[in-house]
Amino acid sequence: MRSLAYLLLRLYPRAWRDRYGDEMRDLLAARPVRLLTLADLCFAALDAWTHRKLIPSGRGSFLQPVPLLVIGACALWGLWNPGVRDVSSLDRGWAAALETIGFAPALAAASSIAFTAGACLAILGSVPLHAHVLWRAALSKQATPTPAPVALTILGMLGLAYIQIADVYFDLGFPSGPLGKGIEGGFLAPTVLTLALALPYVAQSDPAFGRSVRSAGKANALAAGVTALGWIPAIALTMSGASGMSLRFLIPVAVSALVSLAVCGAVARFALSMPRPAGLPEPATA
Known part of the structure; x- marks a missing residue:
């Protein structure tokens, strides 16, 4: 489950991964990873793509x-x-x-x-x-x-x-x-x-x-x-x-x-x- 969680981080925009990726990996390593955790990562990835312009060094998303x-x-x-x-x-x-x-x-x-x-x-x-x-x-x-x-x-x-x-x-x-x-x-x-x-x-x-x-x-x-x-x-x-x-x-x-x-x-x-x-x-x- 933890390996799958790390893999789901690849779904995030590059700007997000550059800014928050290491912090999120440390958080996943310190806590148990369950199915709900994977669902939360999917929701957050969708949110990150639709609000890329709010990420430092990110750009507005073309995804609607x-x-x-x-x-x-x-x-x-x-x-x-x-x-x-x-x-x-x-x-x-x-x-x-x-x-x-x-x-x-x-x-x-x-x-x-x-x-x-x-x-x-x-x-x-x-x-x-x-x-x-x-x-x-x-x-x-x-x-x-x-x-x-x-x-x-x-x-x-x-x-x-x-x-x-x-x-x-x-x-x-x-x-x-x-x-x-x-x-x-x-x-x-x-x-x-x-x-x-x-x-x-x-x-x-x-x-x-x-x-x-x-x-x-x-x-x-x-x-x-x-x-x-x-x-x-x-x-x-x-x-x-x-x-x-x-x-x-x-x-x-x-x-x-x-x-x-x-x-x-x-x-x-x-x-x-x-x-x-x-x-x-x-x-x-x-």
């Missing part, structure tokens, strides 16, 4: 929030096939998990509920903003953004949520078994979060959508937190059944967990950084 999140979502889809479609590892892993811990079904149910709840919260939280945009578009041809991207975003979110809910709760998808159904939401929900953030990110440039954008941002941040929490039982379930799984299965799942957590952290950060609408007082500072 939505493209970064799209890259993360695409990475999860690329990991989807080896991650949850290795049926033999899924079956053996579930059997091993049942032998290791008696509450494996509860873990699978908890992760499925958290991932589904995160996706649904993101969709429901964006409904007022979508309605506001479409209503304003109906009144004025100059409304921004246009209705077509809004409709496509809605369809994308609903489609992904349907795939997840239909497979997990109605057994209408790929026969991945209880283990696959417990972790697959970690692949799908971050894409819903990314789609839900796209409209607020575009609409924030128009003051008329200020309150709706802020509301959607808070809902999306909450959805990101719920989705991230879903990985706690999912990781526990995977670790309990690791003895029955192949490395070809475990590695994509481990990488997917890190990418998914990084996407959730980025969504929460960007969602909460949405500008406050005019007329609302700024929060008090000490």
